[in-house]
Amino acid sequence: MTFLILALAAGWIIIAENTSQTVSFSIFHSASTTSSETSLIEEQEEMEKEWRQEYIDGNHTFDNPMVIQDPYGEAPLTALTKFRTENPSRITVTVASRGDVQDITHTYPAFNQEHEVPVLGLYPGTDNEVTIEAEDRQGNVQEQTVSLETDDTPAFAHNREVIESSPAEMEPGLTFITPGKSKAYGVDEQGDIRWYSSRTGGFVFKRLSNGNLLLGASQSEDKRNEYLFETDMLGKIQNQYKVNLPNYEDTNVIHHDAIELPNNNLLVTVHDNSNAYEEDTMVEIDRATGETVETLDLKDIFPAEAYEEYSGPNESDGDWMHLNAIWYDKENRSILISGRHQSAVLSLTYPEMNINWILGAPEGWSADMAKKVLEPENGNLKYPGAQHAPMILPDQDDNPDTKDVLLFDNNTTITRGDESISRDYSQGIQYRINEEEGTVETVWKYGEERGKDFFSNVVGDADYMYETTNRLLTSGYQKVNDGYQATIVETAGDTGEVVYELELSGIKKGDGRVVYRSERMPLYPEAWNYSSASPSGASSD
Template structure:
């Protein structure tokens, strides 16, 4: 009887222990659920609906009377999104091909666009107006038999907004520069474009963070705010007409950048963007958004790819925020069908398959890598070789050596040893650098660089960019967060030739931001103000 009682009591203890364990695990799981925020990805129609209303007003106004080339309807900043633009709308009795010219202030700064094709109904976007200026705009129509008619218009614009960044021209040789305007893309606030004189010729009133790039259909991929966070991805044209908008929310994320550093258009048309997953870690996941529906269709987390101790034991910058990886760039390698990514806090560049996440190679110093990652690490060649430190902005380059086994990449080497790298030269300079990678032999060597020769004045602890310019072979390099001895902050944007001894052909100094206010220039790109193909259609929003 005693044994039975003891057995019964033992059973009760065991059952109680199991019950306690189950309850504890359930409570622990609930706590984890509370810690992990909810992420939502969806199409957003708010801006599109607003613009539909604007277009109704434009159409109603246009229908009130007749407009022709001699007396067109001129609407400045039609979508209240791009103040240095206008829309000119009119009818003609015979089909005409339209060319629009915004006269520049100096020789070589006219901005001209011919809209190919002949029509009798015309809605002509005008880009490249100067701020705070009475702009001269010439609209010319040529008939199929070569007869030209034209109208000269005057379009007056408002001054730039208060607090707009100051752009100072240091050097300019248009005969050696890549064609196009220089688009200056901040970490936060207003993105804008300047000409060869450094004059502002375009900006958007939609605040921007990190991402402004031209898509295959000639629209812009553009990250902006909804509320107080950068969580809205726009597809819009140069007038600010929005075709698609995608909102990403993370319920427990308190920072200002939900789409935090980059986004690209994939070959399937979807959007791949850097984001957060709502856990205790940030800036270590990419999400793929369906272009048609706005829904989340895939995701890739670097905690599933990198060694566990990289994130579990990380104690570098922003460790208290869980920012162990700090992904800051995505590049799609069209030749391989893979993606390249840049990580500031792991000081690495990595090429990998997407969406599988299978590593092809890792460009990083050797410290701290476990044995099972050794085969992915590239072996450096050359005495003067240096691994990147805290890098940004990776891209693939053309095949310079006609060797299928090699590929050239370009990136911005901030040269700050975060988790690995050469401490002896860390923070002495920053540079744009071109590497050549042999993927068969798993080797890497330096081919070209610019920035080291400028020393600490060109050192950028954060942000920055490096681009290859395909027409000239020049390189456009942005050292976005430089600081003078007196504490003055500035971004330096410089275009140099691709020679062994690079020549500066264009340089800008951007000031007006302060340390920590996130308004520095994150990246700069050179591209034509007008896309090559642009079939603007009033009423195509949504």
């Protein structure tokens, strides 16, 4: 038998030849792992053509607006209204809320005559009352109310119970719930759904700097989440990227995270299935072309024994790292990465991947890596165990040498850590790292006092709230008598006082509805800047 190996731009092709057969197969290679697609974008363009033609054919004044519910087929609790006003006017749209919940309202500041106005924040299974106001430059106001009836509450939603809600002390916005493999949705302060995606997603749900959402998603019945969609809040798809792993049999292709880099590109956690290991690779995707411009393999910075001799969860899958989070550190052009199965957070220069420091228990490192492990400021420290979602906080102490990192410490000892307290509790914890001295201390934490009730063996999140300085914690997979539940807690400032707590139940073992993360975000993004002028013959002054 003879072998011929061809190096192609798309990857390696190995051809085995003998007298009876020819077998060929391709292996994932860094040259081309991602691509851009336009199929759904083109479908939505056809939808737009239909309702814009309908608008042109009709006579839709302020008193007779055209209303398109879920205009792009991706966000059922949204609508688009189109109409003409006699004078240039700015538009305010308001969705009436229940009980003591504030109405959801938004003003589009431009003065136009032709209007295309998004409506966000409808309730499911409700005849929603939507008020539209038009104010001209002289201050004259017209008001019109329309009723929008929506379908019942989606079946994928968790059972929701609000334990505590103090809206005046909470960070403004909806709480958006990111599943492991289900549909993302947002709830108000009373736990009522006010937005959801109709697309099955996976792990990634983030707001980009332009106000759009970045969604990990699937287009197949097996829920293989190999796509990233950039969409606006109406569900209009701006970009559609695919991660190509033809030889990876599992469905979690984009397994945990994606972030936006300062150069506008995306950095995504993927797999390198050219070998026996997984969840240890990142790719940088060119936002304009969808092509891979960087591939970063964490096996390049760890000694071989770290992955060859790993013994722990998912050992048979080669899941030695379980890379579950990335955060960009703009101050020193580095990234934070979280390796669940290494129970460590690393700061790496990007894209060179030189190690700045390691936050993790000191045992089990190679001699070179041990030099980068942060030392406890006061001689004692609770190190993270199987942690998730590290993020860098704004300056907390006016010291240029320190950096505060908030994360969710699942407190499960893997590879290294304190076995005596492993799995007793989970917590949000804030570390203060002196990068100049190579030291670390704990300055805030919440969760240990709740013990086993707040323990989540897998998944979790910790977010700093920039307007209030609150923290939002997600313990996403808590064992209860009839299965699992998740608890989302918002604590006030540094006090630890609970101002919001939402319990999500009905999760079964292995359920795709496991709550991976949660985010507090305004429903109308400030950076969105959606013009109320209709693209079909807009007029403004």
